Amino acid sequence: MDRLSHATAVTLHVNGVPRDLVVDHRTTVLDALREHLDLTGAKKGCDHGQCGACTVLVGGRRMNSCLLLAVAQDGAEITTIEGLSEGGRLHPVQEAFLERDAFQCGYCTPGQICSAVGALEEMASGWPSAVTDPDRATDRDAEIRERMSGNICRCGAYVNIVAAVGDAGRHESPTAAAGRRAGQTAAAGTHAGQAADEPGEASR
Amino acid sequence: MNPPKGAARQHTDTRTSAPVRLEGRDKVTGTARYAAEYAPDGRVYAWPIPATIARGKIVAIDCGQALAEPGAIAVLTHENAPRLGETGDRTLAVLQTPGIAHRGQYVALAVAETLEAARATAAAVRVEYAPERHQVLPRPDHPDSHVLEEADDEAPEGWQRGDVEGAYAAAEIRIDAVYRIPALHNHPMEPHAATALWADGQLVVHDSSQGAGWVRQTLSELFGMDRDRITVVSEHVGGGFGSKGTTRPHAVLAAMAARHVGRPVTLALPRNQLAAVVGYRAATEQRLRIGAAADGRISALAHEVVSYHSTIGDFVEQAAKPARSMYASPHSRTSHRVGPLDVPPPSWMRAPGECSGMFALESAMDELAVACGIDPIELRIRNEPDRDPASGLPFSSRHLVECLREGARRFGWTPGPRRPGSRTEGGLLIGTGVAASTYSADVEPSEAEAHADASGNIRILLNATDIGTGARTILAQIAAEALDVPLDRVRIEIGSSDLPYAPIAGGSTGAASWGWAVHKAATALAAQLADRNIPLSEAGLRMAVNTEADVAARSAEYARRSFGAQFAEVQVDRDTGETRLRRLLGVFAAGRILNARTARSQFVGAMTMGASMALLEHSTMDPAFGDHPERDLASYHVAVSADVPDIQAYWIEEEDPHLNPLGVKGIGEIGIVGTAAAVANAVYDATGVRVRTLPVRVESLLPNLGAR
Amino acid sequence: MKAFRYERPTEPGAAVAAHGGAPDARYLGGGTNLVDLMKLGVESPGLLVDVSGLPHGSIESTTGGGLRIGAAVRNSDLAADPRVLARYPVLSQALLAGASGQLRNAATVGGNLLQRTRCLYFQDVGKPCNKRDPGSGCPARDGVHRDLAILGASPHCVATHPSDMAVALAALGADVLVHGRHGPRTVPVTELHRLPGDHPERDTVLEPGDLITHIELGPVPEAARSVYRKARDRASFSFALASVAAALDAHDGTVRRVRLAFGAVAAKPWRAWTAEERLRGAPATAESFAQAVDAELAAAEPLRDNGFKIPLVRNLAIRALTDLASRRDAAGDRDPEASR
The missing domain is CATH 1.10.150.120 ([2Fe-2S]-binding domain)
Structure with a gap:
């Protein structure tokens, strides 16, 4: 990775599918989904974590995707609204x-x-x-x-x-x-850091 | 007057048999697309730059650094932006002159390859201003302040009947109080957005608007083009509450930018810019004087409002209007004193006029009930008029008393004079309050087309807009009923200016206006189909109708309004002064209800917004800067789930033959009217403290609850 | 938001080296405040050092009977930790009173401590603010300041620190473990944040490049009986108008040990040392609680629109202490380790 560059290649596992992207470091997960992957289900209501319209599941945990930088989510498992229904069957x-x-x-x-x-x-x-x-x-x-x-x-x-x-x-x-x-989701006593020993695979 | 047919039906359980929203599946799966979510090939992004002075002129704009940003394409300013034609709306003359009429007005627009680059480009634009002294707080004594001339009464003093001053002076009981509502912002969840594309001399705009036809009309005037060359699409709209009712600057800017750079442009306004450019409910200071006999019968009622408009807009919050129609009072006056200020332009917000005015009037009625020592419901019944006091005409239907009685029964209202502070639970003070609701029941002309094909499928076409009301669903229901076909045979096409003309989604007129046209088209088509005994050809049958003549032919001999009653229970924490809503219950008489599922959502949703107004919503005008600094959703508080434990809505089945063939009055706004008064009246009941300034907050109560 | 470089080291030393104390370098934790401020233009870093890859994501019991909490632990994980729930309920309650479920899932302990004020002028780069732009002025003093400070403010700044968690940590006397360019050191959490004085631009005593690695909680027996009370406009998902963290050990109607801190009243979580001092050995009654809190609040200097915070924090504190005094449960009742 170029130390001076302002963009980085990442892989986001979105709804079970690995998606390779070169992201501008300024790009949030929300904008990556909406503007680069044409997954417009996650909405931009405030872009500042104040409304929840952008909520997605990251490693099974709900988060405001507008405040997550895509570059920092390299390798993350992301589930969006588009990934909740399966083959036409609603969640x-x-x-x-x-x-x-x-x-x-x-x-x-x-x-x-x-x-x-x-x-x-x-x-x-x-x-x-x-x-x-x-x-x-x-x-x-x-x-x-x-x-x-x-x-x-x-x-x-x-x-x-x-x-x-x-x-x-x-x-x-x-x-x-x-x-x-699968151990992806939240559980009391499961600490984010227990998986953080494996660089790039931290359950965020 | 028609008696209500049967008792009010209970609709607390949402699991009704009424049809589910037709677009519901698209919305819960995230496939419904909103204006910013169209990505034509080559689409680029725009980011606006707001003025940082409240009044004055741009002296210079330096775009050099901005254009050097990677990905920057252009910066539009008043120096290089396309020239626009005149419209009646001066807020849309964007980037035309160096003049600044309010803080937050757009002074430039950055366009870049990506969203990130557009924001960075915008941040790098340097604007130099020559500021002038601004005036942003109302000054009723100033020479430029004046009493609004009323459209239906040219009296310079506002609207009046009888001798208010004399009757008030002679009254046994007198209430004289001033109520204040701060500026309130619509904040629909979808920030205003547009995607614009020019191709082959045609302009296509996907706009988050309550009326694509209105937007097309404005764009045609601004860009000097035939309407035929413009298509505006508003298929899914993420709420509006009035703020998307007229064309807004973002749509104009997107179209300008797309023409300037020769590529499709998406402009989604950042949330923190909305407070300045898409309208809001202006702050009002409302003086209510009510003179009454000891038994509560009103002899004099004066409702005098001080508010303002912007220097580039004339919109005024006509809060005193409902006071003319609510109660029998032989002597009455209303007025609105306003003047131009260097503030962001106020505009429509859900139930403009009624929402603000009924907080004051219905709070004052509660004060009158206390002063007379009678039950507030009984007080309203004693002042029930037998015809519309404003016009002297009979009401086409008015079931306010029935709403009050039905609500009292369902809510478990304890009749009799209020006994403030009489109910406690531990450190909590508990109180209940009631208020009346009203909203006009208007209708606008509309067109619609109904098509039948050889297989018996129906298509309904008109440029209605579904901003979350359930319009699609009820229009399809109306057609299915008129044609006597199952709902799934009906395909409904709305939300595009290429479709037959229809008025905007606003003023609670949609169901009546669009519904009338759909009903007429479908009924005509049904008649044609019934007359045939041979199968339809491939081309099928088509009926196009216009309700202009029907609407004009409606009798002028009736006053048409919806009414309702709202009941609130609150708890106030004695130690902190925090007020929380416990429950809210409304009963409405609003004509025929077309879909119990979506109607209930409309009522409950508006009541939720009313509760939010009562306890949370607040924008300050900062005199130093001339803006509303609470411009995000962390500082401008709207209710969240935890604020609204229990809200129930019921309605009285009302049959009113004087409205339209469907018997509907429209229900989009009435649910927010009176809610804040019901809540504030409940706070009085809980604490004995009369809060006349919204929202009801800790600082209004804590000093009056007694030291610990 | 301007373009920036991004690095994700896996060792604290490497993180500190990558940061290097550069004025435009920032550590990125959960990003819930930093990314927000970058979009507003309040923060414009040229380098982000992502610290989520550092081994600071766990909560460990210390030999002394306390807890060592990694700076990268998510707020929701800390709030749900059984040891925290049992021994330091005030901390769990404070965390859960803050933000939203989504934000707590992303926000880290270190980031929570270092979040910036939500003063509206600080967040608007179109306006002056001494904290953001030293010497430009403080419009909040005469402007919109209902949410701002009543204690410890200066003519230059009336901002409050917005964290709920920090108020609980202040009451608990937590230590902040810092890895700086000159090695590790410990800063008591009550001394981490600064009052504005003449330099409101400096929120904390940290030096450029200092990295928070852990929070350490010692054994605080009285904290088993502790509570966080928060008053706010909205019933959830809003910052405090005022808050109180309190722990009390009373025996035979007499205060033995007490800890008290106020939130949303100053630029730092306000440990009520004066009140605590007065209360030790005093009767555990509402009257003595009131006297002690009044003594603490004697220094309050409210602004035009935030005077209500004085009775508010006073009543919250008296109620919190009174409630604690009336509780019958013994310390450690719910501690899974203590009951073993």
């Missing part, structure tokens, strides 16, 4: 969003859905949230509301979004379960 979260009318304009929707997939996984893994009280029974709707609060919906579909995520969580998705088996 349970997508199904639930349709049935519950959990969107209006649709612009925040891919981010909401990716975030919901990640949040359900985090809940299943026993990660606490700000409303988790170890001394009280879990209020599942309150948990979902808190965990989904990084995704703004200006149309105001929250009530339906929370219902949809609740529905989907009751029928846990096969893909999420598979992801967990």
